Amino acid sequence: MDATATDSTLSPEPRLRIAGECPIRIWGLDAEARHRRLFSGWNGAGEILVAADWVFDAALAKGLMAEPRAALLIEPEPGAGEYLAAVHAADEADDAVAGMIGRPADKAALQATGYKPVSLDELTAVYDPVLRKRRTPFARSLHFTPVDQIERRLYDGAYKGVTDLVTKYAWPRPARWVTHWCANRKIAPNTVTTVGLVLTIAAFFLFWEGLYAAGLACAWGMTFLDTVDGKLARVTLTSSKWGDRFDHGIDLISPPFWYWAWWVGLQDAVADTTLMDWALGATLIGYVLGRAIEGLFKVIGRFHIHIWKRIDSWFRLITTRRNPNLIILTLCALALRPDIGLVIVGIWTAVSVAFHLARLLMALAVRAQGKTLTSWLADDQSA
Structure with a gap:
């Protein structure tokens, strides 16, 4: 399941000054x-200045909050010049700096106020271990970029970035439509997850009764909503530890439980x-065993087994998962x-476990040589 889905209590309230207005x-x-x-994670003594029409990703906001008196300069599109999009103020920012927000940057005037101009790349890491991918920091102005492109x-x-082939290739477009529908109607990610839970239980009982077509419909519906709830939580910035659990x-x-119910449903249909x-x-x-192997690898490597080498990320597409x-x-x-299916x-489960066990043993051999395990996604040479 890819997600971190749920509603979160957004506190403490950041000291935020928004320059301009944007109804979009x-x-x-x-x-x-x-x-x-x-x-929402800001708990410093100062305040954050930000232009109303600028949109940032969460990683960029986190990087900005970690830099005292940092002013973010962004080129919204090639040739447009640099704009001052946001400022992290160590103390209450003065009106002169606030007046620069959302406008073409005057670096000399900015530095004269004691702020440090920084770029996108200086505020964020290239590799995101949570989403298991390399990414480019994102900031766009609604004056330069259409809404649909930003969304x-x-x-x-x-x-x-690393997941199974259904989630990676089949679900993205329809899940984006449903995520958009839910976001515009203020449907909470937890609500989506709860519907998925209902479908999970329904699939179990349908498999138990040998009603495989209906059970599979519920099961696939659950996997689809499993994609939606996580994306909804992230794009609406409502993730929390409870939702993740x-x-x-x-x-x-x-x-x-599904596999067990599938087996029960076959008892009256198969003689032997x-x-x-x-x-x-x-x-x-x-x-x-598969879950145990993944857990052991994470202990020794400090990251997931599926992102060690490229072959591990490729195998994650088809490995024995739901x-x-x-x-x-x-x-x-x-x-x-359906009997042959089981x-x-x-x-396939035995084959997958054997593959991951071999990878775990290889990792232990690397550690025994005194070397550090690193993910290919975190390696600058792998880009």
């Missing part, structure tokens, strides 16, 4: 609401269940052989 909403938020959520850029920035808890618990029994055992044991396994089960159900999932 981005992902359902007006300028003041968006900037207050964006800079699309923020949405793309909220997507994980709620979201990932469903993701962690639901797959083995010996092969399916072995398949279910391999799937459940493999699921636990969505790839659902593809197998769906195809076999369409072929009227067998293939069991075999």
